[in-house]
Amino acid sequence: MKVFEKIKDIQPYLAALKAEGKSIGFVPTMGALHDGHLQLVKTSVSKNDITVVSIFVNPIQFNNPEDLAKYPRTLEADVDKLAGAGCDIVFSPSENEMYPEPDNTGMEFGGLEKVMEGRFRPGHFRGVGIVVKRLFEITTPDRAYFGEKDYQQLAIIKYMVKNLSIPVEIIPCPIVREADGLAMSSRNMRLTPEHRAMAPEIYKALLRAKENYSWFIPSGLEKLVTTEIEQNPGLKVEYATVADSVTLQPFEDWMDTEHAVLCVAVFAGNVRLIDNIILY
Numbered sequence: 001m002k003v004f005e006k007i008k009d010i011q012p013y014l015a016a017l018k019a020e021g022k023s024i025g026f027v028p029t030m031g032a033l034h035d036g037h038l039q040l041v042k043t044s045v046s047k048n049d050i051t052v053v054s055i056f057v058n059p060i061q062f063n064n065p066e067d068l069a070k071y072p073r074t075l076e077a078d079v080d081k082l083a084g085a086g087c088d089i090v091f092s093p094s095e096n097e098m099y100p101e102p103d104n105t106g107m108e109f110g111g112l113e114k115v116m117e118g119r120f121r122p123g124h125f126r127g128v129g130i131v132v133k134r135l136f137e138i139t140t141p142d143r144a145y146f147g148e149k150d151y152q153q154l155a156i157i158k159y160m161v162k163n164l165s166i167p168v169e170i171i172p173c174p175i176v177r178e179a180d181g182l183a184m185s186s187r188n189m190r191l192t193p194e195h196r197a198m199a200p201e202i203y204k205a206l207l208r209a210k211e212n213y214s215w216f217i218p219s220g221l222e223k224l225v226t227t228e229i230e231q232n233p234g235l236k237v238e239y240a241t242v243a244d245s246v247t248l249q250p251f252e253d254w255m256d257t258e259h260a261v262l263c264v265a266v267f268a269g270n271v272r273l274i275d276n277i278i279l280y
């Protein structure tokens with residue numbers, strides 16, 4: 001496995017592989033890798049000649065400086081895990097390498113960025129859009145792999161790729177969960193033992209919501225999920241939103257859409273977790 005830090009080194013290396021006709025699969029990450037990431041990597045390895053993984057904690061997608069400062073950075077362990085998962089190339093640039101100058105590019109995603117995460121994390125998706133577009137330009141992948149845990153991010157990346165005609169196939173991959181149902185996330189390692197013990201209640205509430213949604217109107221289901229999660233002292237719901245799973249827009253009646261998703265953001269202590277479930 002090769003590790004690159006400079007754009008000027010990785011670009012010709014990948015160009016030569018492409019010239020040989022090799023297909024490139026790409027998994028963008030911010031490091032602190034867990035089995036969810038490794039699943040994306042393994043899927044890419046099974047479908048592409050070459051798998052590239054980027055590790056870059058992207059400062060411009062953090063709206064909260066404390067969250068950025070506390071984001072786990074575990075490069076050495078990440079590189080070992082990637083070698084074990086069959087990754088071929090790691091791209092681990094510095095901040096200066098990615099942003100030699102401040103990037104003022106505007107980014108909009110047809111309104112997808114305005115709901116849910118967008119309401120609580122101003123500028124977050126602009127930062128994600130800028131970095132993912134740049135990483136695509138650097139790594140020129142045929143396919144790129146994104147987890148469904150970041151449901152809204154995935155919708156936004158699909159929109160961006162279509163809107164800007166970026167020649168990459170976006171492959172959504174299912175959420176990977178711990179044995180007790182907690183969605184895998186790099187943030188989980190920051191949970192106190194007490195909050196870690198109650199965090200699986202989030203997914204349990206989502207499962208109950210899926211089972212019983214038809215008894216409620218969408219806004220009623222949102223309230224129910226919020227109440228159920230907040231029954232656990234230490235869990236605080238930032239939002240519980242039922243949305244059309246394609247447009248991400250809210251609706252009033254189950255008859256209004258053919259496909260619905262329920263997304264939540266929950267503080268477990270001071271760690272913000274997100275999760276979601278497709279209702280139908």
Ligand code: PAF
Nearest residue numbers: 028029030058128131150
């Ligand atoms: O999902 C993430 O880890 C990040 O948002 C991504 C896609 C690597 C961009 O920084």
